[in-house]
Amino acid sequence: VSAPTCAACDRKWPPERLRIGDLGLTVAYLNEDQFLPGWTIMVLKRHATELHQLSADERHGLVDELSRLAQALGDEYTAAKMNYELLGNQVAHIHWHVIPRRPDDPAPRAPVWTVEHAPRRLDDAKAAARITSLQGRLGL
Amino acid sequence: VSAPTCAACDRKWPPERLRIGDLGLTVAYLNEDQFLPGWTIMVLKRHATELHQLSADERHGLVDELSRLAQALGDEYTAAKMNYELLGNQVAHIHWHVIPRRPDDPAPRAPVWTVEHAPRRLDDAKAAARITSLQGRLGL
Numbered sequence: 069v070s071a072p073t074c075a076a077c078d079r080k081w082p083p084e085r086l087r088i089g090d091l092g093l094t095v096a097y098l099n100e101d102q103f104l105p106g107w108t109i110m111v112l113k114r115h116a117t118e119l120h121q122l123s124a125d126e127r128h129g130l131v132d133e134l135s136r137l138a139q140a141l142g143d144e145y146t147a148a149k150m151n152y153e154l155l156g157n158q159v160a161h162i163h164w165h166v167i168p169r170r171p172d173d174p175a176p177r178a179p180v181w182t183v184e185h186a187p188r189r190l191d192d193a194k195a196a197a198r199i200t201s202l203q204g205r206l207g208l
Numbered sequence: 209v210s211a212p213t214c215a216a217c218d219r220k221w222p223p224e225r226l227r228i229g230d231l232g233l234t235v236a237y238l239n240e241d242q243f244l245p246g247w248t249i250m251v252l253k254r255h256a257t258e259l260h261q262l263s264a265d266e267r268h269g270l271v272d273e274l275s276r277l278a279q280a281l282g283d284e285y286t287a288a289k290m291n292y293e294l295l296g297n298q299v300a301h302i303h304w305h306v307i308p309r310r311p312d313d314p315a316p317r318a319p320v321w322t323v324e325h326a327p328r329r330l331d332d333a334k335a336a337a338r339i340t341s342l343q344g345r346l347g348l
Contacts, residue, residue: 118278118282118289118290119271119274119275119292120275120276120278120279124268124272127268127271127272127275128267128268128272130271131259131267131270131271132264132268134259135260138258138260139258139259139260149258149295149297150258150259151293151294151295153295154292154293155293155319156289157289157291157316157319160289176297178321179293179297179321181321182321
């Protein structure tokens with residue numbers, strides 16, 4: 069099931085160059101802005117906008133993939149805490165922001181959205197290196 | 209399992225007057241600041257800080273309770289979108305912010321943390337009315 073005006077269903081977002089890999093029900097992508105290293109987006113393959121629209125099996129698979137991805141990101145980036153956010157205020161299609169919070173974070177006690185910063189977009193080589201390392205950790 | 213210095217395990221937070229009810233693995237509380245009506249906190253009963261520390265059964269139960277609560281809040285507050293956030297940057301003990309985003313929200317496209325506002329603390333009667341209505345909807 070896809071929705072005609074959905075940027076995720078139309079594959080307009082996230083950009084393909086940031087694709088980490090297929091986790092089963094979802095696909096993981098490095099977030100464009102890497103000011104917090106390892107910020108990842110995990111997108112449900114089919115179109116849905118709320119958890120209750122999923123079957124119980126889908127919901128369980130979704131949270132297991134979220135857990136697996138977060139554990140890998142936490143290990144890779146030596147996170148003190150992981151943040152898991154399903155918002156959808158701009159793109160309603162179910163996608164999780166999975167964000168390692170490191171002890172040397174500019175504001176480790178604050179939500180990421182309030183941290184003022186210059187966006188950090190990686191060049192292709194740096195993005196690919198980050199992605200390859202995560203693929204190895206995830207066995208993808 | 210509880211942690212000796214954890215505000216959630218010590219029952220110092222969230223405040224008991226805001227308790228909505230027991231969902232099984234978790235307990236739901238109205239958020240102290242109700243500037244966005246229906247903002248709710250769903251706290252895991254046992255101490256854990258990351259999803260991968262839970263058994264698969266616990267993780268599945270957790271996401272089912274999250275889904276059930278979010279659906280009830282979405283209906284009660286006629287939300288255009290629900291936000292689901294597991295952060296733990298200040299209190300690491302697993303708790304979800306479950307937030308109805310309404311079309312008349314001051315900034316419906318933005319994360320709640322960036323919305324400047326005067327905190328809105330309900331008096332006891334208003335908080336109790338909100339809680340009673342949610343308990344009815346959840347069958348608690």
